[in-house]
Amino acid sequence: MSDSGLDAVKLDGAGPVYDQIRRAIRDLVLNGTWTPGTSVPPEHALMERLGASRMTVHRALVQLAREGLITRRRRSGTVVASPPASHAMLDILSIPDEVRQLGQDYAFEILSRRDGKPAAEVAALFELKRSEPIVHLVTRHLSSGQPHVLEERVIHLATVPAAADEPFETMPAGDWLLQHSLWSQAEHALSAVAAGAREAELLAIGRGEPCLLVERRTWNQSAPVTAVRLLYPGGRHRFVGRFGPYGQV
Amino acid sequence: MSDSGLDAVKLDGAGPVYDQIRRAIRDLVLNGTWTPGTSVPPEHALMERLGASRMTVHRALVQLAREGLITRRRRSGTVVASPPASHAMLDILSIPDEVRQLGQDYAFEILSRRDGKPAAEVAALFELKRSEPIVHLVTRHLSSGQPHVLEERVIHLATVPAAADEPFETMPAGDWLLQHSLWSQAEHALSAVAAGAREAELLAIGRGEPCLLVERRTWNQSAPVTAVRLLYPGGRHRFVGRFGPYGQV
DNA sequence: AAGTGGTCTAGACCACGTC
DNA sequence: ACGTGGTCTAGACCACTTT
Structure with a gap:
C-alpha cells in the first residue's frame, strides 16, 4: 500500500x-x-x-x-466515527451510562454463565439452533445498590469468537460487545410481563408486578451477534423518545 | 398571485x-x-x-x-406529500390499521367525552393548564369484539378548533387527527403498569395484570396538538422495531 | 500559512415518464 | 417529443482549525 x-x-x-x-x-x-x-x-x-x-x-x-x-x-x-453508545429511540444504550445519567452509582454481577451449545429452554427463548455455540449470561445491574434491571443474554461465538475468552469482569457484556464487535441491524420488541418468582426476588419486587421487557437481537451483515432480554421493574422505568412525522428530530 | x-x-x-x-x-x-x-x-x-x-x-x-x-x-x-399514516418505529399508527393487520375486525366505542377546561385529575395526568380548553375522550378499541386497547386522549382546541364540532363517530380521534391536523414533533414514553380496577374491567383482564402504557404527546411548531395514553394488555401486545446503529433500516 | 471541508455556480448530458 | 428531475463536472471562493 x-x-x-x-x-x-x-x-x-x-x-x-x-x-x-x-x-x-x-x-x-x-x-x-x-x-x-x-x-x-x-x-x-x-x-x-x-x-x-x-x-x-x-x-x-x-x-x-x-x-x-x-x-x-x-x-x-x-x-x-465510533458507533453511537446509545440509540436515540430505544437504548442500544449502555446500562452503566443509563444508571449514571440518573445520578446513581453503577455495579453489576454475573449470576450465571454457560458456554457452548444452548440448553433447550435457552434455545427456545432466543430461537437458536441447538447446535450453535454461544455464551449464555445472566447479569444483574445495580443502581446505587438496588436492582436496576435483569439481563439474560446469548452471544453467538461464530460471530464473536473472542467472547469465549472474555470474563466480563470489568464491564458488562453489552458494553464489551459495543467495543469488540460491529452490528449493522437490530430488532427490538417491547412488552409488559408479570415478574416470575425468581425474577421478582432478583429485582426485589413483588411477584406478579408489572415489568417492561425489552428484547433485542443484533446482527452484523446478517450474521447474528447477540440477543438479550432486559427486564425492568415497570414502576421505575420509562423509555422516552422524540421524533417528527418524517423521522427523528 | x-x-x-x-x-x-x-x-x-x-x-x-x-x-x-x-x-x-x-x-x-x-x-x-x-x-x-x-x-x-x-x-x-x-x-x-x-x-x-x-x-x-x-x-x-x-x-x-x-x-x-x-x-x-x-x-x-x-x-x-401526504403525512405518513404510521411511524415505522413505534406507532403514530392508526389503531384500526393495527387491528386489521392482525386479521381481526375493528370497532371502537367512545366511553366518555368532555369538552372545555380540564378537570383537575385530567390536567395533572397530561400536564395541562387548567385554563386551556380541550376535548377529553376515553375510547375503547375492539379487535373482533374483544378489548384491544384503552385510549385516553386530550385534544388542544386552541390548536385544533375543528375538534369541538367533530363527533368522532365514523373514526377514532387519532385517525381523525391524522387527517385534520398537522404535527411536527412527538414524544413517546413507554412503561409497564398494573391494570387498575376499572381498567381491568374495561380490558377484560384481571386486576393488577401487567399492561404496556404508551404515552404520546404531539406538537405542531411548538403548539400542542394532542396527548394520548394507550393501555395495552401486556400479554397480548408487543411493539417491534428494526433499525441499524446509525438510524432506521 | 496552509490544509481541510462547506458552499455555490453555470453549464452539460442523461433517464424517465407523460403527452 | 418534451419537460421534469438525476447526475456530474471544473472551477471558484469561503470558513474554520491547526500548525
Whole structure:
C-alpha cells in the first residue's frame, strides 16, 4: 500500500458514482477494515484516485456523515466515527451510562454463565439452533445498590469468537460487545410481563408486578451477534423518545 | 398571485442558501399553506425566482424529499406529500390499521367525552393548564369484539378548533387527527403498569395484570396538538422495531 | 500559512415518464 | 417529443482549525 488505505476504496460500477463511493466506504467501515478513529482520505485524494469531481466525492461523504459513520471537520479532516453508545429511540444504550445519567452509582454481577451449545429452554427463548455455540449470561445491574434491571443474554461465538475468552469482569457484556464487535441491524420488541418468582426476588419486587421487557437481537451483515432480554421493574422505568412525522428530530 | 404559489417562497438570509430554501418550503408545508397534493414549482422556476443555481435548489428539494415532505418524479414534477399514516418505529399508527393487520375486525366505542377546561385529575395526568380548553375522550378499541386497547386522549382546541364540532363517530380521534391536523414533533414514553380496577374491567383482564402504557404527546411548531395514553394488555401486545446503529433500516 | 471541508455556480448530458 | 428531475463536472471562493 502506498498510503493510508486509499487503495482499499473500490467502486463496483453499479448505480450513481456518488452512491458507489458511499457504499465502498461504508463497507470498509462495517467490515472493520477502517476501524473507528481511522482517517478517511481527504476529498481531493479520493477525487484523484476515483476520477470523480470533488462535488461527487463530497456528496458521498456528506451522506456518510449524516448517517453517522464518519465525522468531518475542517482542517483536521474526516475520520471513522465510533458507533453511537446509545440509540436515540430505544437504548442500544449502555446500562452503566443509563444508571449514571440518573445520578446513581453503577455495579453489576454475573449470576450465571454457560458456554457452548444452548440448553433447550435457552434455545427456545432466543430461537437458536441447538447446535450453535454461544455464551449464555445472566447479569444483574445495580443502581446505587438496588436492582436496576435483569439481563439474560446469548452471544453467538461464530460471530464473536473472542467472547469465549472474555470474563466480563470489568464491564458488562453489552458494553464489551459495543467495543469488540460491529452490528449493522437490530430488532427490538417491547412488552409488559408479570415478574416470575425468581425474577421478582432478583429485582426485589413483588411477584406478579408489572415489568417492561425489552428484547433485542443484533446482527452484523446478517450474521447474528447477540440477543438479550432486559427486564425492568415497570414502576421505575420509562423509555422516552422524540421524533417528527418524517423521522427523528 | 401570478402563479402557483411561487411568490410564497421567501428566504430569510440566515445560513446557507440551500438551507434557507429548504426551511422556506418546509414551513409552507408545515403551516398548511401548501397542503398535500399541491405542486411545488419546478427547479428552474425556483432557480429564477430565488436567483440560485439549479444545484442549490436541487439540494434543498432532495433533502425535503428525503425527509418525506415532498415527492418528486421526473416529468410530472414535485408535489407535497401526504403525512405518513404510521411511524415505522413505534406507532403514530392508526389503531384500526393495527387491528386489521392482525386479521381481526375493528370497532371502537367512545366511553366518555368532555369538552372545555380540564378537570383537575385530567390536567395533572397530561400536564395541562387548567385554563386551556380541550376535548377529553376515553375510547375503547375492539379487535373482533374483544378489548384491544384503552385510549385516553386530550385534544388542544386552541390548536385544533375543528375538534369541538367533530363527533368522532365514523373514526377514532387519532385517525381523525391524522387527517385534520398537522404535527411536527412527538414524544413517546413507554412503561409497564398494573391494570387498575376499572381498567381491568374495561380490558377484560384481571386486576393488577401487567399492561404496556404508551404515552404520546404531539406538537405542531411548538403548539400542542394532542396527548394520548394507550393501555395495552401486556400479554397480548408487543411493539417491534428494526433499525441499524446509525438510524432506521 | 496552509490544509481541510462547506458552499455555490453555470453549464452539460442523461433517464424517465407523460403527452 | 418534451419537460421534469438525476447526475456530474471544473472551477471558484469561503470558513474554520491547526500548525
